[in-house]
């Protein structure tokens with residue numbers, strides 16, 4: 001409602017309530033009662049010149065017509081188009097001459113004209129004409145608001161007539177104060193000090209944000225930096241400090257709009273980037289984009305000096321300001337705590353700006369506290385938002401550390417897994433290698449040594465026996481008529497026969513004997529025992545072979561083996577031993593089979 005009222009009052013032509021009562025009497029202000037910075041209210045009458053064209057003569061006619069009346073309120077009376085003339089009676093009841101400063105307590109006035117006379121309907125003389133468009137150097141007093149000196153002769157009655165002009169815009173708040181020059185200068189210093197502190201704070205924040213932006217690469221720090229600087233320009237222009245210290249000549253009302261528009265533009269841009277509205281609240285982001293476009297229009301209006309358009313844009317910007325606040329609250333609800341801090345900062349700014357709006361509308365008293373509340377609130381917003389950004393950076397850093405920690409843990413975990421996997425694979429390879437080695441040394445059907453491993457082991461055994469001077473005997477076995485077993489009972493039964501033969505022999509041999517299958521139905525046994533035992537064993541094995549029981553579907557299988565036996569005593573090499581055993585084996589075959597022949 002307030003905002004709508006703002007819009008209505010800002011944009012509609014003023015046909016508002018009469019500003020004055022019907023009372024034409026005014027109390028004289030006695031200088032003996034003066035306190036520093038005392039308001040002239042209620043010691044004045046006022047006349048609202050709606051045409052904004054009235055001259056001094058017109059004002060005197062209005063005075064004689066009793067159109068100068070007591071105001072209904074002695075501060076802001078809302079935006080009233082035209083000019084307001086103020087008349088006060090100030091009596092120097094003291095015995096000395098007094099020089100006082102009459103100050104207009106606002107910054108938005110375009111011109112201030114001061115006349116004095118010794119009689120109410122007397123001959124008013126121009127004491128001062130102050131205008132925003134004038135060079136600041138022409139001012140009688142160096143102050144960022146309009147102020148002029150008046151000399152009051154002792155025991156004299158003085159009539160003070162002031163024209164307050166707003167170039168038709170209506171920004172008139174007839175709040176006038178009286179000071180002694182020294183007190184006024186001191187007050188001025190305090191105010192400039194406060195503004196310098198606020199501006200310095202903003203500049204420091206801007207620099208800090210710039211450095212942080214460069215070091216972190218986070219974009220919103222740059223925008224914030226520009227936003228802080230734009231605030232310095234905006235408030236500098238609005239409060240009159242810009243005119244006093246920087247744009248001393250050719251100052252223009254539109255400079256306020258230009259600086260204000262830039263500040264609004266950067267503020268909304270910052271809001272969008274900081275709160276990531278495009279991603280998280282796209283509908284609100286559309287409104288924020290409209291607000292940015294509006295502030296761009298305001299800048300354009302200021303550049304083209306289209307005052308009405310600028311006023312409209314400022315009003316629209318003010319009306320839409322709560323959207324930033326709402327965006328921040330939504331982002332907060334979405335789980336972004338720093339958005340709450342942003343909302344606080346933006347709320348402070350809004351409170352400041354709305355207090356100014358209320359003051360300008362005459363809804364609250366026009367005083368120095370609410371005069372400086374908007375820039376102070378604006379500065380507080382900068383500080384609070386810096387805090388919000390700090391929170392965001394802290395959170396980002398925490399997230400980064402968490403991610404790094406999780407990544408490190410993941411790497412550690414992966415390293416452990418990899419180690420385990422490598423150990424597992426290595427063990428598997430070892431097993432496979434051992435299996436391959438064993439396979440390479442083992443006859444797959446019977447599980448005993450194959451030809452290759454036999455020669456390795458047998459060579460070592462023979463060497464050892466040679467060194468130890470022990471006997472080594474070698475038996476060669478060749479199963480008799482094995483082909484006919486295969487033919488009669490099948491190849492599978494033949495395999496079973498080979499396995500049973502192997503198991504039978506193994507029952508008779510010692511751990512250090514080397515038993516191997518040389519191929520087919522040919523086996524060999526290297527044994528370390530004396531010759532008699534070896535021959536006895538050969539005979540036992542021959543008999544045991546004949547006792548092997550093997551049945552299949554086709555009947556009972558009868559096995560027998562011929563054995564050729566050779567002793568080491570007469571040879572020292574395995575090949576030689578084999579040849580000798582082989583020879584007697586064939587002799588055993590040739591002479592009837594199922595018998596043991598010993599090489600001589």
Ligand SMILES: Nc1nc2c(ncn2[C@@H]2O[C@H](COP(=O)(O)OP(=O)(O)OP(=O)(O)O)[C@@H](O)[C@H]2O)c(=O)[nH]1
Pocket residue numbers: 445478479480481482483484486490491492493494495498519520521589593
């Ligand atoms: N079932 C089976 N038979 C085999 C294997 N290796 C060789 N044989 C067979 O063994 C037979 C050997 O036959 P031969 O060398 O002619 O001799 P034999 O029939 O045993 O006759 P003699 O040695 O003269 O008593 C062949 O028929 C081979 O096919 C095997 O691993 N399994």
